[in-house]
Amino acid sequence: MYQHLLFFCNLNAQHGTMKKNFLVIIFISFTIIAAAQINGFKTNGSKTILSKLNTEWTFEPYGDYIIKTTIKNKHEKNGEQISNAVILKPTGTKPVVSGTEIKTVVYGKSITLNISSKVVEYIQGTTKLTSTGAYLNTQYKGVTFSIADSTEQFYGAGERALLQNRRGKKLVLYNNPWYGYEYGADNLNYSVPFIMSSKGYAIFFDNPSKGYFDIGLSNPNSLEAAFVSGELTYYIVFGKNADEILQHYQQLVGTQPIPPRWAMGNFISRFGYRSQAQADSVIQKMKDEQFPADGIILDLFWFGDSIQRTLGNLDWTNKTKWPNPKKMITDWRKQNLKTIIITEPFILKNTRTYNESLKYHAVDSLGNPYTLTDFYFGYGGIVDVFRKDAQEWFKKVYRTQTANGVSGWWTDLGEPEKHPNDLYHNLKDLGFKRLFKADEVHNIFGHYWNKMLFDYYTKEHPNTRLFHLNRSGYAGSPRYSIFPWTGDISRSWNGLKAQLPVILGMNLSGIPYTHSDAGGFTTTFNKDAELYTRWLELSVFTPIFRPHTAALGDLNPPGSLDVPSEPALWDEPTKSIARKLIQLRYNLTPYNYTLAYQQSKNGKLLVRPMFYESFADSNLLKAESQFMWGDNILVAPVVKQGDVTKDIYFPKGKWYDFVRNKYYEGGQWVTDSAAIDEIPFFIKQGGFVPMVAGFNTMDKYNTSNLSILYFPAAEKTYYEMYDDDGLTNKSIEKKQFELLQMNGQNKDGKISIALKSSGGKFIGRPAIRTIRFYLAGINAKPSSITYNNKAMILHGADESGMREWKPGDAVYFAVKKTMMLLLEFTDKPLVIELSK
Numbered sequence: 001m002y003q004h005l006l007f008f009c010n011l012n013a014q015h016g017t018m019k020k021n022f023l024v025i026i027f028i029s030f031t032i033i034a035a036a037q038i039n040g041f042k043t044n045g046s047k048t049i050l051s052k053l054n055t056e057w058t059f060e061p062y063g064d065y066i067i068k069t070t071i072k073n074k075h076e077k078n079g080e081q082i083s084n085a086v087i088l089k090p091t092g093t094k095p096v097v098s099g100t101e102i103k104t105v106v107y108g109k110s111i112t113l114n115i116s117s118k119v120v121e122y123i124q125g126t127t128k129l130t131s132t133g134a135y136l137n138t139q140y141k142g143v144t145f146s147i148a149d150s151t152e153q154f155y156g157a158g159e160r161a162l163l164q165n166r167r168g169k170k171l172v173l174y175n176n177p178w179y180g181y182e183y184g185a186d187n188l189n190y191s192v193p194f195i196m197s198s199k200g201y202a203i204f205f206d207n208p209s210k211g212y213f214d215i216g217l218s219n220p221n222s223l224e225a226a227f228v229s230g231e232l233t234y235y236i237v238f239g240k241n242a243d244e245i246l247q248h249y250q251q252l253v254g255t256q257p258i259p260p261r262w263a264m265g266n267f268i269s270r271f272g273y274r275s276q277a278q279a280d281s282v283i284q285k286m287k288d289e290q291f292p293a294d295g296i297i298l299d300l301f302w303f304g305d306s307i308q309r310t311l312g313n314l315d316w317t318n319k320t321k322w323p324n325p326k327k328m329i330t331d332w333r334k335q336n337l338k339t340i341i342i343t344e345p346f347i348l349k350n351t352r353t354y355n356e357s358l359k360y361h362a363v364d365s366l367g368n369p370y371t372l373t374d375f376y377f378g379y380g381g382i383v384d385v386f387r388k389d390a391q392e393w394f395k396k397v398y399r400t401q402t403a404n405g406v407s408g409w410w411t412d413l414g415e416p417e418k419h420p421n422d423l424y425h426n427l428k429d430l431g432f433k434r435l436f437k438a439d440e441v442h443n444i445f446g447h448y449w450n451k452m453l454f455d456y457y458t459k460e461h462p463n464t465r466l467f468h469l470n471r472s473g474y475a476g477s478p479r480y481s482i483f484p485w486t487g488d489i490s491r492s493w494n495g496l497k498a499q500l501p502v503i504l505g506m507n508l509s510g511i512p513y514t515h516s517d518a519g520g521f522t523t524t525f526n527k528d529a530e531l532y533t534r535w536l537e538l539s540v541f542t543p544i545f546r547p548h549t550a551a552l553g554d555l556n557p558p559g560s561l562d563v564p565s566e567p568a569l570w571d572e573p574t575k576s577i578a579r580k581l582i583q584l585r586y587n588l589t590p591y592n593y594t595l596a597y598q599q600s601k602n603g604k605l606l607v608r609p610m611f612y613e614s615f616a617d618s619n620l621l622k623a624e625s626q627f628m629w630g631d632n633i634l635v636a637p638v639v640k641q642g643d644v645t646k647d648i649y650f651p652k653g654k655w656y657d658f659v660r661n662k663y664y665e666g667g668q669w670v671t672d673s674a675a676i677d678e679i680p681f682f683i684k685q686g687g688f689v690p691m692v693a694g695f696n697t698m699d700k701y702n703t704s705n706l707s708i709l710y711f712p713a714a715e716k717t718y719y720e721m722y723d724d725d726g727l728t729n730k731s732i733e734k735k736q737f738e739l740l741q742m743n744g745q746n747k748d749g750k751i752s753i754a755l756k757s758s759g760g761k762f763i764g765r766p767a768i769r770t771i772r773f774y775l776a777g778i779n780a781k782p783s784s785i786t787y788n789n790k791a792m793i794l795h796g797a798d799e800s801g802m803r804e805w806k807p808g809d810a811v812y813f814a815v816k817k818t819m820m821l822l823l824e825f826t827d828k829p830l831v832i833e834l835s836k
Contacts, residue, residue: 101117180490193225344414345413594721704769723740772821807822819834
C-alpha cells in the first residue's frame with residue numbers, strides 16, 4: 001500500500017502513539033490512497049519530487065554514486081537543517097522517467113529509482129536498497145529500510161567498543177563520555193550517523209540531533225534510523241567495496257588536510273604535569289634515555305592547581321609553578337618540542353573569565369545564562385559556540401596562547417560532557433530564529449567548535465597546519481583538521497581490547513585520525529608492563545602515537561599507583577622495547593606521511609579493516625583483531641594478557657615479515673609467534689615501504705638517505721611516496737611537494753623496478769638522494785643487475801657483519817633471501833633490472 005511510503009503512516013507500537021488529531025488525518029488519507037495511482041509526482045531540474053498526504057519526498061543525485069533523499073511534512077515541527085557537513089554540490093543531472101504504477105527514474109548511466117505504492121528502491125549496478133517507509137510520532141521522526149538478506153553486515157556509526165558488524169544492535173546516536181570504559185561499551189564520545197553495508201552501499205543521515213539506529217534488533221529484516229528533531233535527509237552512497245564507498249562519502253563531506261609532520265611523531269603527555277619543573281624533569285629523562293619526541297601536551301593544570309573548579313581560568317594562574325610560560329615554551333621549542341595545551345567549553349563560577357563570559361553562555365528557557373549544578377568539575381555554564389560573538393570571545397584565548405608560542409590545541413569535553421536538554425543554544429548566526437534545545441544540537445556542538453578553531457587558523461595563521469587533538473565532532477569534522485582520541489579508556493586488558501574496534505569503527509565512519517591514550521588512561525592499582533608494552537605495539541601503527549595516562553601524584557585516588565605514561569620512566573626491559581617501537585615509528589615516517597597524503601587527496605583510510613578492498617572473502621570479515629596500515633602493511637597486535645602467539649589471516653598473495661625474515665602464503669589462517677618484544681606485522685607482496693633512519697625529531701627529518709623495502713610480485717604494482725617540508729599549509733595546492741613514483745614486477749625471470757620524481761619545489765627537498773632498495777623473496781643470487789643500462793657490482797655478504805658499500809653496489813644476503821641495491825637518484829628517472 002502506498003501509505004507505507006509516507007510520513008504519519010507507520011503506526012507500529014514501537015513508534016509510540018500520536019495525538020488524536022493526527023490519527024484522524026491518517027485514516028482519512030488511508031482511504032484516499034488505497035485506490036490512488038502515483039499522481040503527486042513531478043521533476044524539477046535534477047530533482048524528482050513525490051508529494052502526497054502533506055508529505056514530500058525529494059530525490060537528487062550527487063554524481064554517479066550518491067543520491068540524496070529529503071522527506072518533509074507540512075505538519076512537522078523543528079525540521080531545520082542545521083548541519084554543514086555536506087560540501088559536495090549536486091551534479092544537476094536531469095532524470096529520465098517512465099512507468100505509471102511504478103515510476104522508474106534514471107539518473108545518467110548509474111543510479112535508478114523505482115518508486116511504487118509500497119516502496120522506493122535505490123539501484124546502482126547490481127546493488128539495491130529498499131526504503132519501506134517513514135514516520136513521525138511524539139518522540140521521533142524516522143525512516144525504515146528492508147534488510148531481508150541475513151548475510152548482510154553493517155559497519156560504522158562512530159565510536160563503539162563492539163564487533164565491527166553492528167547488525168542486531170540498537171545504537172544510540174548521542175556523543176557520550178564514558179569514563180573508564182572497556183570492551184562492550186556501545187555508545188562513546190563520537191557517534192556518526194553513517195552506516196555501511198557489506199552489500200555495496202552506505203547511508204549517511206545528515207541529522208545531528210539525538211537519535212538511534214535499530215539495525216535488525218526490533219525487526220530482523222529492518223534497518224531503522226530515527227531522530228528527535230531536524231530535517232530528515234539521508235544520502236545513499238554506493239561503491240563496490242569499503243574503499244570506494246568511503247572515498248565517495250568523503251567527496252560528499254570532505255577529507256582531512258595533511259597534518260604537520262611532527263604530529264606523526266611521539267608525544268610526551270600525561271594527566272598531568274603540574275608545574276614546569278615536573279615537565280622539565282620528564283623531558284630531560286626522555287632525552288637522557290634517547291627517546292625521540294616532537295611535542296609535549298599540558299592538561300588542565302596549566303590554568304589551575306586542582307582538577308575541579310578551575311575550568312574557565314584559561315590562563316597561567318600560578319606564577320610559581322609556571323613562572324614564565326612564553327620563555328618555557330620557547331626553550332622547549334629549541335629542544336624540538338612543540339607545546340599543545342588543553343581548553344574546555346565550560347566556564348565555572350569564580351574562575352578568571354566567568355563574569356565576562358556570562359553573556360556568551362547557552363541559556364535556559366527564559367533566556368538567562370544556564371547554570372550547571374550537577375557537573376563534576378563545578379558550577380558554571382557552557383560557551384555557546386554557535387554564536388559568532390561567543391566564538392570571537394573564545395578566540396581571544398587561542399590568540400593569546402598562540403602568541404606565547406603554543407603550537408597546537410587540545411579541546412576536551414566537547415560532546416559536550418554535560419548537556420541537559422533544558423539548556424538552549426542560539427543559532428541565529430546560522431540563519432535560525434528560534435532557540436534550540438541541547439538534544440537538537442548535541443552531536444554537532446563539537447563540530448562547530450572544531451570549525452571555529454579551524455577558521456581562526458585559516459584567517460590568522462593561513463600558512464600553518466592546525467594540530468587539534470579532540471574528543472568529539474560530527475560527520476565532516478575531519479576537514480577541520482581534527483585528531484580524535486578514543487576517550488577516557490580503562491587502563492586494563494579489556495580497555496586495550498576495546499581500542500581496535502573503536503578505531504576501526506571510526507575509520508569506517510570516515511574519521512581517519514582516531515587513536516587512543518597509549519597505555520590506557522584511568523588511574524590504576526597495578527603496574528602492568530605487559531599491558532603497557534602491548535598497547536604501545538598497537539599504537540605504533542595508528543595515526544597519532546601519544547602515550548597518555550592519569551598520573552596525578554598526591555591527587556591520585558587513595559591506594560592507586562602513580563604509573564607513568566612516558567616510556568623513559570619504566571624499568572627494563574619495557575624501556576628498551578618501547579624505545580625500539582618508537583624508533584620504528586620514526587623510521588616509517590615516509591610511509592606514514594604518505595598515508596596522510598592519500599587521505600587528503602583521495603579519502604583513503606590510514607587504519608583499514610581487513611575487508612577494506614573486498615567484502616567477498618568471509619575470512620576477511622572475521623579477522624577483526626588485525627588490520628591494514630595503508631596499502632602494504634598488515635598488523636596483528638596482541639591484546640590478550642599472556643599471549644605469545646597470534647592467529648592471523650593472510651589474504652590472497654604472499655606476505656613478508658622483514659623484522660623476523662619470515663614468509664607466508666596467503667588465503668589461510670596461521671598461528672604465529674608474538675613474544676613480548678614482537679608485534680606481528682607483514683609486508684604485502686608487490687608492496688613498497690619507504691623508510692628513513694637516524695633522526696630523533698621530525699625537525700631533522702630528511703629523505704636524502706632513503707631505504708625502500710620492496711617485495712616483488714608477478715603483477716605489476718605501483719606506489720607513490722609523498723614528500724614536502726612538513727609544515728607549509730596547503731602544500732598540494734601550492735605545488736610545494738614531490739611524489740616519488742615507483743613501480744615493480746617480477747616476470748619471466750626478470751625483476752624490473754622504475755623510479756621517477758614528479759618534481760616540485762619546497763624547503764629541504766634533496767637534490768640528490770642516496771637510495772637503498774631492499775628486495776625480499778630473492779631465492780638465488782641474480783646473474784646480473786643493471787640501472788639505466790649500467791651494470792651494478794654484485795657482492796655476496798657476510799651475514800655476521802656489514803661493510804661500507806657505495807653507490808652502484810648490489811649485495812645478496814643468501815640466508816635472508818634479500819638484496820640490497822645502493823644507488824644515487826636525482827630527477828632523472830631510474831630503471832633497475834635483475835636477471836636470473
